[in-house]
Amino acid sequence: MFSATTYTERRRQLANALSSGLILLPANGEAALNYRGNTYPFRQDSHFRYFAGYNLPDLVLTIDVASGEGRLYGNDFTLDDVVWMGEQPDVADLAKDGGLSYGGTLDRLAAALSQSGEVHYLPPYREERRQQLRDWLGHCDRPSVPLIRAVVELRSVKSREEVAEMDKAVATSMRMHAAARDTAMAGMTEASVAGLIEGIAISAGGRLAYPAIVTRNGHILHNHYHGNQLRRNDLLLVDAGAETDTGYAGDITRTFPIGGVLTDRQRPVYETVERAKSQCIQALRPGVAFREIHDLSARIITEGLKDLGLMKGDAGEAVAAGAHALFYPHGLGHMIGLDVHDMEDLGEDYVGYDDTIRRSELFGTRNLRLGRALREGFTVTVEPGIYFIPKLIDRWEADGKHREFINYDALEGYRNFGGIRLEDNVVVTSDNCRVLGSV
Amino acid sequence: MFSATTYTERRRQLANALSSGLILLPANGEAALNYRGNTYPFRQDSHFRYFAGYNLPDLVLTIDVASGEGRLYGNDFTLDDVVWMGEQPDVADLAKDGGLSYGGTLDRLAAALSQSGEVHYLPPYREERRQQLRDWLGHCDRPSVPLIRAVVELRSVKSREEVAEMDKAVATSMRMHAAARDTAMAGMTEASVAGLIEGIAISAGGRLAYPAIVTRNGHILHNHYHGNQLRRNDLLLVDAGAETDTGYAGDITRTFPIGGVLTDRQRPVYETVERAKSQCIQALRPGVAFREIHDLSARIITEGLKDLGLMKGDAGEAVAAGAHALFYPHGLGHMIGLDVHDMEDLGEDYVGYDDTIRRSELFGTRNLRLGRALREGFTVTVEPGIYFIPKLIDRWEADGKHREFINYDALEGYRNFGGIRLEDNVVVTSDNCRVLGSV
Known part of the structure; x- marks a missing residue:
């Protein structure tokens, strides 16, 4: 208080x-x-x-x-x-x-x-x-x-004392993720890792800010099943954040390979997501519409998938058409504060949009929770991802969707890939932004 | 399933x-x-x-x-x-x-x-x-x-496959309590212990069956505040149980001294509660009314408090009058199964009483959730306790309650004692009962 x-x-x-x-x-x-x-x-x-x-x-x-x-x-x-x-x-x-x-x-x-x-x-x-x-x-x-x-x-707009609480929430969240990475190994269940990290949030005097996602099936976006056993070379996606005793949320995602080393197939996908995250963070500043940063993340992901031969054509055109959303069907991020999706109960469009920037109707981009221009003191998540969702691939291929941008034949080898998401929380400062949890 | x-x-x-x-x-x-x-x-x-x-x-x-x-x-x-x-x-x-x-x-x-x-x-x-x-x-x-x-x-009446799940729930609960006892030390917060044990329940594939009580103030019966720092010679009361992935609950309480050794003031109180628990478990069998076992626990507690000079007079009369309830204001136990208080949503009197045994109206004893005769296959908790609740002592003393059974002067030295509760879960067998979690 x-x-x-x-x-x-x-x-x-x-x-x-x-x-x-x-x-x-x-x-x-x-x-x-x-x-x-x-x-x-x-x-x-x-x-x-x-x-x-x-x-x-x-x-x-x-x-x-x-x-x-x-x-x-x-x-x-x-x-x-x-x-x-x-x-x-x-x-x-x-x-x-x-x-x-x-x-x-x-x-x-x-x-x-x-x-x-x-x-x-x-x-x-x-x-x-x-x-x-x-x-x-x-x-x-x-x-x-x-x-x-x-x-x-x-x-x-978060006050300085609120941002200090957000820093604490993210710092605890980072400890949870470090423990997960240090502990997870082949033969353990997802639940073992989930218990470890939830225990850390409670020991810190708060709780989880939202149900943890701890899954070897990262392509299932809201997956709260923790019954699988981890195997070597699995990508374990952990999306979990602490809530402080004062009520402020962290929301951090890391994806890492069981065994510690990314395979040759995983590494370029991982690096593309990492590049999207860091370049978007660099681009955040007051006055910039978050919608533009989302589109930037979609272009970086599209370029990365083009390098792998999974997409083709002009990246900007592909994003404008919504072709990237086969691999990246969610938004880049959202406001965060006392709620992990801050004020979502009031209606996303009141929180994330305004009279000048309205929600897209495109599949994928319509899930972007925040589109409007950033202001100093906003705290937001930055969480790009790449997923291979067999049911969605099959549906799009059967419908012939975006054939000019997607190499469906090349996707055959990725059907069991899973998914990668990387997420940080930032506060918008007077001239750019700062990653939370780092003080 | x-x-x-x-x-x-x-x-x-x-x-x-x-x-x-x-x-x-x-x-x-x-x-x-x-x-x-x-x-x-x-x-x-x-x-x-x-x-x-x-x-x-x-x-x-x-x-x-x-x-x-x-x-x-x-x-x-x-x-x-x-x-x-x-x-x-x-x-x-x-x-x-x-x-x-x-x-x-x-x-x-x-x-x-x-x-x-x-x-x-x-x-x-x-x-x-x-x-x-x-x-x-x-x-x-x-x-x-x-x-x-x-x-x-x-x-x-629990089936054999249900009892097997109860054994699992209690076994996980016992692991939680062992971890608490092995880890808790002076300087830690109650929350640190709470996070440790809740994490174990989640790692086992389930969750907690009810919010954990982890407190140096064991005399506050439903205390979910975990913000205190533990000090040497504190009595830490931990009341926590796991729920299995199949939905069955454990409900175990242990109370132990920070530093590992009971003080001279704590030991006789602890031993009285331990004696009440073990003698009640020995007395449980089909056909016996749980109400009688509750009264047995109250008499054992009264005898122990008489030995300490805190109570006086005939133990049976003190219990019949309700004088023990100053120190033991709750019931000996309750049914347990898919719910920690099994079927409490249906109304306690339907679950715990019948036409022959009705709920007492005495302070303390009226909180007994289960009074009726036991049957083979019932699973119940056995959880006697002794507490020193300053506000209640003051009120009773001011009202002159049960002066013939309580030595209020002698209580002065126990006002900061806290509380001790010890709890096991048992299944009623054909001729007596078995403590769960032991197979």
Whole structure:
């Protein structure tokens, strides 16, 4: 938690960005695993944490736009709770510590909301929140666009103290990846490596920022199966990031060969992805549209695949047509902060696009989560990849797609290649960018 | 997953236990962490897993009571899904492999339910399920008591193949505890130990069965704070269990001194808890009410505290009055299986009590989750403990509670003691019981 003045200032800026009404920002509750009393590890709502700071469930923050007053609502614990959970602060004390007025119990909140005029809330992503909003307001499907835009504006630009937390998240993530590389060997299961790295994130006082991908089948992009045994010369793709105890995420990917040495078939593909990553990082600076950097990564990948005889023709034309997406069907990166895909709950187009740069409709490029121009203080991922996805190759070949850019015959020898992705996190500085985790 | 015949037989027995209607058993869905696309690790609904076997989200099992026919409903994946998630089996193929009829998509299920007569469902514990039931049936608060009773009857008695999975869960849990004891030392944080043991559960191919308790403040019973640094002579209480990839839980507690040697103040308390655990395990057998074994544990603890001068009077009378509960405010144990508190979602009184043995209303004893007579094949935890909870001591002393059994003056020297709990898991055999994890 930062100082109370940090949160007070954030709330002031948020209130200033709206014209009227009451802003409603509830904390998350506990999430049931297999019965109500057995819960997943608590994960705070990122917006509540950004504007109120507390990492506790079942609190609610309101901000009156006209007066700027922030109020905290919540129910106090009983003596029975103290036996089971230890001493707990009263909500009134929490409010005081956080520079907020104490609003009262959640019943009082419900009464206050029923008498309010316009209430601004964000799109709910858990069913519990939807039910809560229905109970309080009679609806849960009318999120406030002005509030969404104001939150995106504030949270997109990270303060120095936020960047310091991101550095910690990435530094822990790098330790996880170093341990994976030092430990993984033929005969181990993917799960062994997954447990090792998740344990490191927890030992550091936080948790994982997202479910780890630890797979010898890197061509399956969101693959959370960890049951395979590793074999010599496998490419092990590890996409895993720590979340700090303050809630900030790292998102790092490394791909390395079991046995330590890339084969002659793997090396040029790996070097192409590595080149795409480093050249894109060099090209990042304020004012440049991330969409342009994505296109740069796609051209570098296309050139690399041309060198291998897998693609042909003009790289720029191939990228414009979307032919590269057979091998690189995702975007170069996304905003990262309190969420690994920062503010994805608000809607990707609000976060990653604007009136001047709109989302592409091309296969592959349409998955780019961030397109708009970069600003100082943005923190983003840079994560190019090359994958050989047999089902997709078969479909494209059968459909005769992009025959002028793709040598389908040459792909035969790559069907069991898997995939390579390399990912760093950077902060945009005044004149270029800095890779996070390096201080 | 066991063989298809196992699940077919379970479904047959369930249908036979009801007189008419349609049994509705939905799988769990993914649970959102901080936005819909970022989810907690998937946890299957235990009932769905018990009667259908699949560890996949968003499927639904129905069983027609009259015909005994089981149907599987679910939506198939698209080619886009294959790119992101790899090849996925069709629901029709899943159904065939599992000895089920294929019912169709979830739309077809909704239509089928709207035409059904009586639909039996279990109490929902996630808001998503409540919403689903409201959408399908128009209500979510009328769970079927006959279905609850039939499920409790079946799941309470573990088959040999289930007990083998429980042995695996406990064996992994024991490895976690051995690692904690071998590693924990002064200067480390509780989180370091927590990460170590959670990593072992994940490396074994499963996860934790419940959030780990790793604390130098063992007197806080449900303490998930891991931020303290360990100091020499601290008692570290570790309550943690693995869940196997097949979904079965272990639930083991050990308490040990940092530095390896119990102090003179700690040793007699530890030995009392150890004695309570071992004597209770010796007393477990079919036909004995678990409530009696709980009372036995309370008497042993009371005797031990009398030897230390902390309690006085007749142990049996003290326990009958509830005086021991100042030090031992929870129950001796609970059923364990696919859930760490097995079937707690169905209501503890259905699982742990019956018409002959009803829940006590005494403070402490009312927290006993299991009271009824044991049967061969029950798997239960045995977890006595002694705690010194300053807030509770102060309250009881101020209220003058049980002055005839408690020497409040002598407690002054124990206010910073913390707590000790020791826990094993056992299976009730034909003539006594066996500690799990030992084969």
